[in-house]
Amino acid sequence: MNKLLPTSSAGSLPKPVWLAEPETLWSPWKLHGDALIDGKQDALRVALHEQQVAGTDIVSDGEQTRQHFVTTFIEHLNGVDFNNRKTVKIRDRYDASVPCVVGPVSRSKPVFVADAEFLRQQTTQPIKWALPGPMTMVDTLYDEHYQSREKLAWEFAKILNQEAKELEAAGVDIIQFDEPAFNVFFDEVNDWGIACLEKAIEGLKCETAVHICYGYGIKANTDWKKTLGTQWRQYEEVFPKLQTSNIDIISLECHNSHVPIELLALIRGKKVMVGAIDVATHSIETPEEVASTLRAALKYVDADKLYPCTNCGMAPLPRSVARAKLSALSAGAEIVRKELSAT
Template sequence: MKTLLPTSTAGSLPKPSWLAQAETLWSPWKLQDAALIEGKQDALRLSLDDQDRAGIDIVSDGEQTRQHFVTTFIEHLSGVDFESRQTVKIRNRYDASVPTVVGAVSREKPVFVEDAKFLRGLTKKPIKWALPGPMTMIDTLYDAHYKSREKLAWEFAKILNQEARELEAAGVDIIQFDEPAFNVFFDEVNDWGIATLEKAIEGLKCETAVHICYGYGIKANIDWKNSLGSEWRQYEEIFPKLQKSNIDLISLECQHSRVPMDLIELIRGKKVMVGAIDVATHTVETPEDVANTLRQALRFVDADKLYPCTNCGMAPLPRHVARGKLQALSAGAAIIRKELSAQG
């Protein structure tokens, strides 16, 4: 029997301090070679255990196997030079030193498939795997080869499709593409961004998701959010076209955000992963906080299409905080399930 309001996370969970620097985004690994492989698998097991103990329904690897949500994938591709770096503005918000595309990009071998097989072997629950979306990938690089954001995005879409098909074959139930860039480059999203995303999911039978958030709780993102005024209506620009797309699930940010909840009406018919956990604070939500967010969302999304989730990844948070937030998410969803069953 299918779970009503199945809970999941948007992506990352904190890494153990013996694997990477605690409470630090994109920290270098503390292990190497065979010890690193074993360490990542141990961390993945711990992350799964935290999700299981909290009662999360759709589990993930907590991104224990990737250092950065975009570049870890790109590191495995040919055509990108990590030694030759340029400073670019990421999503028009902050400067970062990024690798350079120096030739045709291609995927010589699978990137996360072995990790996904490992996770699949540990659980009977549905599993979700996150990949960077094409537009967010191009926004995290300096392109000295194609000299066209759109051309490079189409190349990445083909590569992502190869990886996604192998992840599906490894037993992944939901493949999620992280596209925070969708909240910034509206014209490009509508012109070709959604089309490249559909290329990335071509031929998949498993469910597909796109995660569009306002970013981790880091200063550059918080400053940007503070500049957006009393209402965040970015989703309004892209939801109509996403509603017509082949993507099954749309993941968005709702807890403590200024996103007007009625924007969800624009994606009526899609499954919606409603962010009911704020990842930019160490304060752990109460189950009732989560339930309130879900109640508001239920005005615009049918109960059988509502997936309670986190706003974004929780990698920068202390582990005990992330665990508390997972428990609150489950408990809040349980309150709403009870209310819905009482209503019959």
């Protein structure tokens, strides 16, 4: 990106009411067969248009073609039985009914590549595409086969690398791996989580990002945040090793969080997607609030490495709220751009 402070969203955007139940994670599709294929493509076009109207610089599919940021990818893999389900505690926070790994995992065909090609046809803007990270995939399953989180993560890393290379070939400019699990399992992150992530990006020439947040604005996550005290220092555990990793961009949660902004000094030199939009509230940030978050980050991140972003995905929010938040992000970034060009 040549533009200073290019804006983007962390991932998901709300789906149109005709495609899926609004403000609901894992919402079932309202369409079927060919109508669902057309409906997903129409929703992708709408999501792209809404980003463009809001002034978003790096656009995405808004995850319109997937029910969930992790399980939709896993659905397309061999070795996972979605009919055989177990209840597990996801990220040590909330119980969920998840599929079981029953044999060796593999990918027999691309998962999101056709969607990425479709998005590429619709725009000349830079595209960011989100994939689940290996550790977060492991944490969203019950493993009957490998019986080792690390072994399963390495297998997923190889599969993700295959998908990422094909996404790059389809014209994706930034491939982002979503790893909210990095904010929970610190020993595993440092022992093998970052190494698995580096396996997933092996050989890529496009830019790569890791998104580490405190989760969607759902009750299980907001309740957990209330237990974290007045300072959220989880990033302190993983940033030092990420700073020396091959990942180009680190995406994190800042606005309305209790993350001490000085923790950004631990990843100095990396590009940083600074979350300047709170996805856990329906209230719309003012451009000045966004600008204030970005100014604070600029004390620790060089201006040419700062990418204003949302804290997390916005799938559970009303569409009107998400649109307004994206517009506020663009307006806040523009305030700071003008300040920087005047100095």
